[in-house]
Amino acid sequence: xxxxxxLILLVAVSLVVxxxxxxxxxxxxxxSSTTAAAADTTKATAALGTxxxxxxxxxxxxxxxxxxxxxxxxxxxxxxxxxxxxxWDAAVQxxxxxxxxxxxxxxxAICPVDPKAIIPALKKAFDAGVPVMVxxxxxxxxxxxxxxxYSGVGAYEQGLVAAELVFESVKGEGxxxxxxxxxxxxxxxxxxxxxxxxxxxxxxxxxxxGKQPTGWAVAEATKVTEDFLTRFSNLTxxxxxxxxxxxxxxxxMEEAGKKPGDIKLVGIGGTGDALQMIKDGWMYxxxxxxxxxxxxFEAERVIEFLKTKKNLDPFYKYIDNPKIxxxxxxxxxxxx
Amino acid sequence: xxxxxxxxxxxxxxxxxxFLILIALFVFLSLANxxxxxxxxxxxxxxxxTLTGIIAIGMTYTIISxxxxxxxxxxxxxxxxxxxxxxxxxPVVAILGALAVSTLAGFVNGxxxxxLKINAFVTTLAMxxxxxxxxxxxxxxxxxxxxxDVYFKFGYGTLFKVPYSVILFIVLYxxxxxxxxxxxxxxxxYAIGNNSKAAHFFGISIVKTKTFAFVLLGFLCGVSGLIxxxxxxxxxxxxxxDTGLDAITAVILGGTSLSGGEGNAFKTFQxxxxxxxxxxAMIVLNITxxxxxxxxxxxxxxxxxxxxxxxxxxxxx
Numbered sequence: 001x002x003x004x005x006x007l008i009l010l011v012a013v014s015l016v017v018x019x020x021x022x023x024x025x026x027x028x029x030x031x032s033s034t035t036a037a038a039a040d041t042t043k044a045t046a047a048l049g050t051x052x053x054x055x056x057x058x059x060x061x062x063x064x065x066x067x068x069x070x071x072x073x074x075x076x077x078x079x080x081x082x083x084x085x086x087x088w089d090a091a092v093q094x095x096x097x098x099x100x101x102x103x104x105x106x107x108x109a110i111c112p113v114d115p116k117a118i119i120p121a122l123k124k125a126f127d128a129g130v131p132v133m134v135x136x137x138x139x140x141x142x143x144x145x146x147x148x149x150y151s152g153v154g155a156y157e158q159g160l161v162a163a164e165l166v167f168e169s170v171k172g173e174g175x176x177x178x179x180x181x182x183x184x185x186x187x188x189x190x191x192x193x194x195x196x197x198x199x200x201x202x203x204x205x206x207x208x209x210g211k212q213p214t215g216w217a218v219a220e221a222t223k224v225t226e227d228f229l230t231r232f233s234n235l236t237x238x239x240x241x242x243x244x245x246x247x248x249x250x251x252x253m254e255e256a257g258k259k260p261g262d263i264k265l266v267g268i269g270g271t272g273d274a275l276q277m278i279k280d281g282w283m284y285x286x287x288x289x290x291x292x293x294x295x296x297f298e299a300e301r302v303i304e305f306l307k308t309k310k311n312l313d314p315f316y317k318y319i320d321n322p323k324i325x326x327x328x329x330x331x332x333x334x335x336x
Numbered sequence: 337x338x339x340x341x342x343x344x345x346x347x348x349x350x351x352x353x354x355f356l357i358l359i360a361l362f363v364f365l366s367l368a369n370x371x372x373x374x375x376x377x378x379x380x381x382x383x384x385x386t387l388t389g390i391i392a393i394g395m396t397y398t399i400i401s402x403x404x405x406x407x408x409x410x411x412x413x414x415x416x417x418x419x420x421x422x423x424x425x426x427p428v429v430a431i432l433g434a435l436a437v438s439t440l441a442g443f444v445n446g447x448x449x450x451x452l453k454i455n456a457f458v459t460t461l462a463m464x465x466x467x468x469x470x471x472x473x474x475x476x477x478x479x480x481x482x483x484x485d486v487y488f489k490f491g492y493g494t495l496f497k498v499p500y501s502v503i504l505f506i507v508l509y510x511x512x513x514x515x516x517x518x519x520x521x522x523x524x525x526y527a528i529g530n531n532s533k534a535a536h537f538f539g540i541s542i543v544k545t546k547t548f549a550f551v552l553l554g555f556l557c558g559v560s561g562l563i564x565x566x567x568x569x570x571x572x573x574x575x576x577x578d579t580g581l582d583a584i585t586a587v588i589l590g591g592t593s594l595s596g597g598e599g600n601a602f603k604t605f606q607x608x609x610x611x612x613x614x615x616x617a618m619i620v621l622n623i624t625x626x627x628x629x630x631x632x633x634x635x636x637x638x639x640x641x642x643x644x645x646x647x648x649x650x651x652x653x
Contacts, residue, residue, distance in 0.1 A: 058625035085625035090479075091564055091575060095384040099619050102376040116481045117568040120488065183477045184574045 049106030149312030159194025221248025272334025394553025409576030415561025442554015491566030529596030
């Protein structure tokens with residue numbers, strides 16, 4: 001009897017201690033200056049306000065440096081950042097907006113998992129008087145009346161630059177395979193549209209042999225590329241929808257006995273590994289999308305709103321999408 | 337006599353472990369953040385657990401009968417896709433079509449498992465992939481959007497400030513909780529879960545009873561798909577990826593045994609509520625997303641281990 005009572009007590013105490021400990025740990029990991037116990041008094045300590053920060057999911061490699069940079073920039077300006085992880089589920093993200101409204105945050109910064117599905121939630125936030133800024137991935141135009149602005153990359157514009165790199169690498173003619181992020185994710189859909197449009201406009205004789213999703217997982221990118229190399233002996237180019245996936249693709253190419261330059265590999269991001277792969281000849285080029293630079297850019301727009309309380313001007317503000325090839329790789333340094 | 341009374345109290349508390357943990361969490365979170373115990377936040381928690389919670393009702397039936405279903409997330413996504421695709425024929429046709437498709441998927445699962453005797457893991461895994469494939473095919477890997485806003489009236493409507501979907505969630509729990517505990521088919525499900533051979537020799541039809549459980553689960557996946565469309569007015573193959581695991585977690589957390597024969601809908605309700613409160617707690621306390629899964633996993637291990645200890649201890653009484 002005593003043992004059982006002790007066990008019950010142990011479970012209850014463990015739960016409480018666990019939540020307390022990890023709550024305190026959260027501040028150090030995310031770079032926030034507040035602790036869990038102070039969450040309730042946030043408005044007093046965070047002079048600029050509280051920002052609900054909603055990525056589609058926090059497990060993609062791009063997101064960690066982005067989230068850290070975003071949080072640090074806002075914290076330095078006197079704001080508090082609360083993180084919401086939708087785990088790439090549009091329905092979950094929709095309900096997280098409800099949570100942010102209930103928490104009476106000063107602004108929601110959201111990267112929609114699905115640019116159509118998020119619109120009802122944006123309307124709900126708008127009706128509740130909670131301003132929303134969209135970052136990284138645009139919503140459909142129907143969502144624009146409910147937000148204060150968009151900041152970040154243009155996925156379609158990035159896709160055009162990537163398509164240009166692919167086109168250049170094979171001189172307009174070749175066989176292409178695509179290592180995709182997540183099937184149906186809006187940025188990936190935009191990348192594909194951009195590739196299709198660019199090839200059509202430039203009369204490219206580039207045959208797209210296949211496309212496979214990887215869930216943004218590097219190991220999956222290696223597996224997918226191995227499959228491509230097995231199926232398509234005449235492959236001349238691979239477009240990996242981010243540089244982490246390109247790294248995975250490179251591993252598969254090496255294992256298959258390919259040499260640098262045998263297959264033209266193009267990515268998106270500008271990671272340190274990608275810059276090195278360009279120097280070594282494994283990658284033809286990439287489109288710069290530094291998560292750190294992008295996060296600061298987006299955080300500064302948030303700060304602008306929190307200070308002025310006015311809709312952002314310009315409504316859409318994009319960061320540049322420079323292409324990086326062997327010719328100019330020396331101009332860029334590894335940031336992530 | 338005092339000893340008997342103490343034993344009764346202890347047995348009652350033992351059976352309500354999750355409920356007690358929920359109360360402890362409520363108290364702790366209310367003290368940690370005044371925004372937790374607001375009507376708005378509590379309604380949000382209930383609103384958020386509705387989709388998985390409704391599926392968890394059906395999952396309770398299948399797990400008590402000794403099986404489980406991994407295809408629920410894909411089934412929900414297929415139901416949502418069906419509603420959007422059939423919209424042009426009117427909401428009634430769209431809704432009935434979605435329910436029919438998802439119920440049929442459940443029926444096929446039931447037949448494969450009970451008549452063809454393919455184990456539930458393989459059957460429902462294959463069904464999960466099969467259904468997701470159809471959703472990818474129909475949506476062309478994109479998100480498809482409904483043209484009518486009629487479903488929003490349900491998705492965002494309220495009755496006495498309680499969302500319609502939450503009311504439906506509670507009503508379904510009451511109805512199917514009573515079916516499980518008070519009807520012959522419910523008792524047959526327990527009997528099969530406890531000992532399917534003995535149940536067969538007693539004249540219980542394994543095929544009919546288990547198939548009923550899977551058909552019900554399929555139907556409830558359809559209901560969840562409809563609620564999904566009523567909130568998002570879209571359908572996509574990315575929906576429901578984690579729903580199966582979350583539903584199974586809620587059922588196990590509530591105290592239903594994976595080996596079958598034990599559990600009930602009220603316990604599953606507590607389990608789904610606990611999952612919802614934990615998710616909400618981690619946001620309210622601003623716990624980094626990188627640790628949230630660790631915490632959920634640890635709590636699940638603690639609760640399931642404790643439950644396993646009690647089950648083993650009771651076997652020797």
